[in-house]
Amino acid sequence: MSDIAENIPFTSTPDEHGPNQKYKESTDKDTQMDKDLALRLSALIEDANGRVAPLCRMIRKAIEGFEAQKEDDRDEAALVKQVRPLIEQAEKTLNETNGAVRGADPDGRLSNNAKRNMQDHKATPEEQRLAEALKVMVEEVGGTIEWARDKLNSFPKAKRDLGPLLDALGQPLTQIVGGVGLLLAGVLNLVGNLLKGLGLDGLLRGILSATGLDKIYKGLGLGNWLNMGSKN
Numbered sequence: 505m506s507d508i509a510e511n512i513p514f515t516s517t518p519d520e521h522g523p524n525q526k527y528k529e530s531t532d533k534d535t536q537m538d539k540d541l542a543l544r545l546s547a548l549i550e551d552a553n554g555r556v557a558p559l560c561r562m563i564r565k566a567i568e569g570f571e572a573q574k575e576d577d578r579d580e581a582a583l584v585k586q587v588r589p590l591i592e593q594a595e596k597t598l599n600e601t602n603g604a605v606r607g608a609d610p611d612g613r614l615s616n617n618a619k620r621n622m623q624d625h626k627a628t629p630e631e632q633r634l635a636e637a638l639k640v641m642v643e644e645v646g647g648t649i650e651w652a653r654d655k656l657n658s659f660p661k662a663k664r665d666l667g668p669l670l671d672a673l674g675q676p677l678t679q680i681v682g683g684v685g686l687l688l689a690g691v692l693n694l695v696g697n698l699l700k701g702l703g704l705d706g707l708l709r710g711i712l713s714a715t716g717l718d719k720i721y722k723g724l725g726l727g728n729w730l731n732m733g734s735k736n
Contacts, residue, residue, distance in 0.1 A: 541687060552597055553640050553644065555597050567583070570583045571655065580659050583662050584661075594645065598645065602676045627690060636698065638692075642707055645673065652670055
């Protein structure tokens with residue numbers, strides 16, 4: 505009996521062409537679209553990181569060098585002259601990247617799949633790559649902004665001139681993370697876990713709050729992640 509069964513050619517059953525099969529095909533198509541989108545976004549953000557991370561290191565080095573000088577030798581105007589173009593170049597790069605991120609979703613799906621990508625969703629390698637790229641951007645840019653603000657508190661003249669520039673640099677970072685969060689919400693969960701290991705998850709929660717994504721996520725019933733993060 506079993507030998508006969510093994511030799512019977514496989515034929516499609518009606519159910520394979522019914523609603524369940526169509527739903528599976530639709531889900532598979534969405535999954536592939538998410539993978540393709542994650543790859544496009546990863547490439548954009550990795551390219552930006554390659555240009556912005558060196559600028560962030562130069563900003564830190566300039567401020568550290570200034571701080572290491574004897575008090576009488578410090579020239580805050582010279583520090584501003586040195587750091588200003590670095591911040592402006594970083595901001596320009598992030599603004600360009602933000603525009604590219606906004607244009608990376610030709611189907612205009614935005615938050616349509618946010619819930620699916622946050623709940624009951626196993627992260628794909630493409631999404632993990634994107635999360636790592638975003639983690640680097642938040643760590644490098646967001647971390648440098650917070651670090652520089654703290655350092656400049658001791659130098660009021662430089663703070664007066666550079667503070668607004670640092671605020672401006674933070675805007676496209678917030679918009680980039682927010683844009684990715686609308687496109688692939690589950691990626692931010694991965695980013696949050698990566699940053700938590702560095703003690704920087706508070707940066708991400710601040711960005712979500714600034715973009716209003718925290719309210720969107722809570723409206724979708726996804727607020728537990730934010731609440732859990734805030735307790736740690």
